[in-house]
Amino acid sequence: MSSPTVFIDGDQGTTGLQIHDRLRHRTDMRLSTLPAAERKNPQRRAEAINACDIAILCLPDAAARESVGFIRNPGVRVIDASSAHRTQLEWVYGFPEMSGGQAQRIAQARRVTNPGCYPTGAIALLRPLAQAGLLPRDYPVSIHAISGYSGGGRAAIEAHEAGDAAGVAPSQVYGLALEHKHTPEIQWHAGLAQRPLFVPAYGAYRQGIVLTVPIELRLLPTGVDGVRLHACLAEHYSDAPHVQVMSLAQTQAMTHLDPQALNGTNDLRLGVFANADRGQVLLSAVFDNLGKGASGAAVQNLDLMLAAHATG
Structure with missing residues (x-):
């Protein structure tokens, strides 16, 4: 052939x-x-x-x-x-x-x-949890993500790297009308019954994404906590060579997330940051918007x- x-x-x-x-x-x-x-x-x-x-x-x-x-x-x-x-x-x-x-x-x-780049991280976090019944499909999902300026395409790259301060801000939150074109894609493929609230941003670095989803445990089914959310993600991606789910011990020891940590790879790193005393969890995804994204x-x-x- x-x-x-x-x-x-x-x-x-x-x-x-x-x-x-x-x-x-x-x-x-x-x-x-x-x-x-x-x-x-x-x-x-x-x-x-x-x-x-x-x-x-x-x-x-x-x-x-x-x-x-x-x-x-x-x-x-x-x-x-x-x-x-x-x-x-x-x-x-x-x-x-x-x-x-x-x-x-x-x-x-x-x-x-x-x-899309942002949907890759959001769907990776949300879909397994919704499918397993741990996250109600009508949960009021909020997503925040910061991408390198390369996410704005060739014109944004050239403006940033030419030092065109008038052409583009070094860092910016955008999508303030809450009509970002990736939102329907996230809702559809994550299996959500309600439209998520999605707020993206560009950072003053070339590439890499950190995406986070805050979760209130009081809005989840009884007995669902950070441990169960983590176990669900770890099981779902256990045979996925390009998806890493950090252990709870790893996330407990972390103080920050570096959006550039996986640049140049096709990998996706997920995390579950749990505060049992506050009843809150932060789900995270880090990946290269020009790689896995x-x-x-x-x-x-x-x-x-x-x-x-x-x-x-």
Whole structure:
């Protein structure tokens, strides 16, 4: 069987560049991109996407929908890194560790939608607890997350790194209208009955995310405490090589969380910080917004799909 062709549509954006860098030396595929003069040419994009085995879309939402609309070859499989298809039933959500069998569903899928960076951490924490009945599905969930400024895309990176103080604040809380586009994705895939309150922020560092969810134990079912919440997460991710659940001893000894701790990896580190005397718990997730939150996740999904291609 010949090596599959992987086409990156949008390889000059932040995620596309990272994916290209991760794939360019691999010998188990033929990597395809368009020259600069043709990247916005609809005809050339259509030709390239229909000539590949797997297309990775690293585009704004509207352009990603346009690319999918170009497909006429039924053999083309897609990984969409945009948010255009994340709550559509006909697309498989590209979070392999989310639930049992999800990795196999991704491996066999024709259409995979890559998770958003913030939703990766939120869903990783909330979904197992909601599924187990430890967190009521109508719990008033609040999520706060701080990302490196690379989360704002190429323009934000260039402004920060050029020292453009007028163009972008060094640190900022945003999404104050409470309409962030990731919120429906979090609610849908975490299995929540009510819309969570999500407040994101950018920090004055390039990449890495720390996301936290405060929990009031008095609002949980009787007998649910930090120990049970931790045990649920530890069991759910016990066989997940890219997800680490810190022990309670580790979290008890910690005084801070470093959002940059896992930069350059495809790993996700979860924590349960419990104060039994106060009846409160803080759930945390740390990961690289350009790794497990974007390009690393896309390559992880690609590898699952390539393995299925090789055996199919």
